[in-house]
Amino acid sequence: MKALFLTTTVLLLSSQLQAQSETVKQFILKNNPSASMYFYPSTLRMLNLEQNPEFYQLVRDIKKLSFLTFDKGSSSFNKRDILEVQKQLTAEQYEELFMMEDKGTQIYVYAKGKAPEAYVSMVNNNTSLMLFDLQGHPDLNALISLIQNGFNFSGIANVASLTQTDHQEEH
Secondary structure (H helix, E strand, O other): OHHHHHHHHHHHHHHHHOOOOHHHHHHHHHOOOOEEEEEOHHHHHHOOOOOOHHHHHHHOOEEEEEEEEEEOOOOOOOHHHHHHHHHHHHHOOEEEEEEEEEOOEEEEEEEEOOOOOEEEEEEEOOOEEEEEEEEEOOOHHHHHHHHHOOOOOHHHHHHHHHHHHHHHHHO
């Protein structure tokens, strides 16, 4: 009985760990990101420099957040490749939640499932493509509250820029 329970638990956990979008995995294999960051629950909590309880509420059910940047100057992908990513996400049962365009930047957000447990977001502009692959579900009410209350997201942006700078210095 213990062996059956242990086997079932391992299988369930491994399926959760393999939950990253196959489309994003394939895009990474074909195109080398200029920067990549992976955040897990503990590292997401560390980004809360203000010790804000609403931030903890926002991230508490996020299992993993992958943030990838692809520099268009050093990558070979084009507009057709981006359209193909969108098509493949749909084939993977991701549903487009919204699309927004402003001053040459397109933002796409996709979710998978009725009570979404996975999200993919693409931010495309003239110089780069950013992909966000999130496993779990952020508390969107907490996000809205943080924005309305003027939460300082600059700490998160500073970590991203430091990581990008460190990665660029390696090359």
